[in-house]
Amino acid sequence: MVYNKSKRKFTIEKVCTLLIVAILSLSDLYAQTKVIAHRGYWNCEGSAQNSIASLQKAQGLRIYGSEFDVWMTSDGVLVINHDETIGGLKIEDTDYAQLKDILLKNGEKLPLLEDYLQQGKKDRKTMLILELKPHSSKEREDKAVAAVVKLVDKYKMKKQTEYISFSLNICKEFVRLNPKAKVAYLNGNLAPKELKALNINGIDYNYTVLQKNKEWIDEAHKLKMTVNVWTVNSEAIMQEMIAAAVDFITTDDPVLCKELIKK
Numbered sequence: 001m002v003y004n005k006s007k008r009k010f011t012i013e014k015v016c017t018l019l020i021v022a023i024l025s026l027s028d029l030y031a032q033t034k035v036i037a038h039r040g041y042w043n044c045e046g047s048a049q050n051s052i053a054s055l056q057k058a059q060g061l062r063i064y065g066s067e068f069d070v071w072m073t074s075d076g077v078l079v080i081n082h083d084e085t086i087g088g089l090k091i092e093d094t095d096y097a098q099l100k101d102i103l104l105k106n107g108e109k110l111p112l113l114e115d116y117l118q119q120g121k122k123d124r125k126t127m128l129i130l131e132l133k134p135h136s137s138k139e140r141e142d143k144a145v146a147a148v149v150k151l152v153d154k155y156k157m158k159k160q161t162e163y164i165s166f167s168l169n170i171c172k173e174f175v176r177l178n179p180k181a182k183v184a185y186l187n188g189n190l191a192p193k194e195l196k197a198l199n200i201n202g203i204d205y206n207y208t209v210l211q212k213n214k215e216w217i218d219e220a221h222k223l224k225m226t227v228n229v230w231t232v233n234s235e236a237i238m239q240e241m242i243a244a245a246v247d248f249i250t251t252d253d254p255v256l257c258k259e260l261i262k263k
Contacts, residue, residue: 034064065127
């Protein structure tokens with residue numbers, strides 16, 4: 001019998017390749033739920049919701065990402081704020097010059113999206129979860145999406161920025177302008193397969209929606225979509241969502257959530 005060394009080498013390489021594929025498949029199957037800080041890590045000293053400090057503090061936690069909210073002013077400037085108004089002024093209807101000196105609770109001035117992207121670049125490991133708020137018209141929404149994408153491109157942050165919105169139109173526009181972007185819908189009224197048909201690759205629903213529609217978690221994963229839940233601050237619900245194998249939990253208590261996932 002002639003010993004074929006080259007054939008043996010080929011067989012070993014093939015077995016090793018199959019083992020690596022199997023290990024990667026298992027790691028995907030049992031991937032840990034990850035943490036997203038809701039409006040940054042703001043529930044601590046020196047911070048405030050949607051402030052630059054809240055992003056810095058979220059970066060310090062070594063979690064998956066930090067979520068924040070974006071509006072466009074009447075003159076096309078992108079600012080960070082949750083509510084549609086600040087200081088008694090409706091952001092959409094107000095020039096940036098009238099808003100720029102308004103202070104957050106921690107003393108910071110109202111941040112620009114540009115400020116957030118600059119801080120985000122300082123820590124490439126923390127994803128920026130950009131929520132673009134529904135605006136007053138499709139035209140305004142389309143303009144805001146285009147401005148966001150342009151600014152993200154300018155700072156070379158495409159791979160580090162993910163998009164979410166309650167507006168289906170906004171989600172569709174992000175997909176249209178950047179087909180490779182990670183985009184998730186927030187409103188909770190559509191099944192994963194309906195969003196997949198629109199090339200939207202994630203659901204980001206209130207935890208009560210997924211408690212009522214548990215099958216959507218498995219449906220989304222079979223469609224290779226991500227599953228996020230918001231805003232989970234109860235330890236019991238965090239544990240429930242971790243057990244349900246959601247991909248992300250958005251929370252005002254990222255420290256607690258991170259500790260629970262480690263257990």
